[in-house]
Amino acid sequence: MSVHAQAQAQAQAPTAAAQATRAAIIDTAERLYRTLGYQKTAVADIARALRMSPANVYRFFPSKAAITQAIAARILDGLEAAAWAVARGPGSAPDRLRALFRLLQEQTLALFFDQRRMHDMVAAALTEHWGIVAAHIGEIDAAFRHIVADGQAAGVFAAIDADEAARMMHGACVLFTHPILVQECQDTKDLPQMAARMAEFCLRALRPDC
Amino acid sequence: MSVHAQAQAQAQAPTAAAQATRAAIIDTAERLYRTLGYQKTAVADIARALRMSPANVYRFFPSKAAITQAIAARILDGLEAAAWAVARGPGSAPDRLRALFRLLQEQTLALFFDQRRMHDMVAAALTEHWGIVAAHIGEIDAAFRHIVADGQAAGVFAAIDADEAARMMHGACVLFTHPILVQECQDTKDLPQMAARMAEFCLRALRPDC
Structure with a gap:
C-alpha cells in the first residue's frame, strides 16, 4: 500500500466507523418503532438503547424525522432490489409479472402486518417524506415496465404503451400492497x-391484439 | 278513510315522527363529524345541537357507534344507488364501465376530500362496522358484474368469469376510491x-379472445 493510499485509508477510517454508527442508530430506531411505537420513540430512547448520548445521535441525524427518512429509504431500497431481481430474472415475461405481483404482496405483508405500531411511521413517511415514496413508486413502475418491454420484444404482449401498462398494473396492486390498507x-x-x-386479470390486458 | 285505517294512521303517526327524529339525529351527527370531528363529537353535542336531551337521543340510538353506523349506511346507500343507475343506464357496456369508474372516483373525492375530519369516522367504520363496508363492496361488485354480463351478452366482452372480472376491476379502483388513500x-x-x-386498461382485459 502506498503512503498516499495509507493516508487515504486512515482518512476513511472515521467514515467507516461513522457509517457503522449510522447503521446502528437506524437499526435501533427501527426496532424501537416496531416494539415501542413510532410516536412513543424519542431520540433519547434511541440513544439510551445504544448507550450513547442524545447529542451523539444528533451528530449523525439532525432530527427524528431524518432517522425516519433513513429507515423508510432502507426498507424501500430492499423492496426495489427484490423487485429488480424478479424483473431481470429468468422465466417468461408473464411468469415474471406473476412473480412481481406475488413479491410485492408478500413483502408488504412481511413488513407491515402485525406491525400496527408501524402505522404512524408509514403515515409520517407518506406525508413528510413523500419524495422518497414517490421515487419508490417510480422504481417499481420501472421494474414492471422492464418486464412488459421484454414480453413485447418476445411478441407475447401487445405493443401498447409499456409505461402506461406498468403504471396501471402497479396501481392495481395497491389493493394488496399499500401498507395502510394491508x-x-x-x-x-x-x-x-x-x-x-x-x-x-392484468395479463389478459396485455394479450396481443387480434 | 275507514275507522280501521284511521286507527292505523294514528298508530303509525309516532313512527313517522320517530323516523323524522332519527333522520335529524343522523343529519346533525354527520354535520358535527364533518365540522367538529368524529372523535370530538359526543352524543351530548348532538343532543345540544338538536335542543334535546342526550337521553332522548339514546331513545333512538343506543350508542354513538349506532349513529355512526347509520351515517355510514346512508352514505354507502347513496353510492350504491348512483352505481346502479350507471350500471342499468343507457349506453354501451364499455361506456357504462367507463362511467362507473368515473362515478366511483368522483363520489369518493366529493365525500371525503377536504374532509380530513371524516378520517376517524371512516377508520371506525372500517374496523367497527366492517359488515356494512363488506356489503357495500359486494354491491358495487354486483354493479360491475351487471355491466360485464351485458357486454358479454352483446358479444363485446370475452366470455370470462363475470364475477371475477367485476371483482378485479373494483379492486383496481381502490387506488382512487379508498377513502383513506384519497x-x-x-x-x-x-x-x-x-x-x-x-x-x-381493464377494458383491454375484457376484449374477446382471438
Missing part, C-alpha cells in the same frame, strides 16, 4: 390469492 | 385521469 385489512389470508388473481 | 393523496387533481386510464 394494516387495516381484516382478511390478510386472502391477499396472496388476490395478488395471483389480479396478475391473471 | 384522504392521504397529495395529488387529487390526477385522480380523474387515473380512473379513466384504469378503465381503459
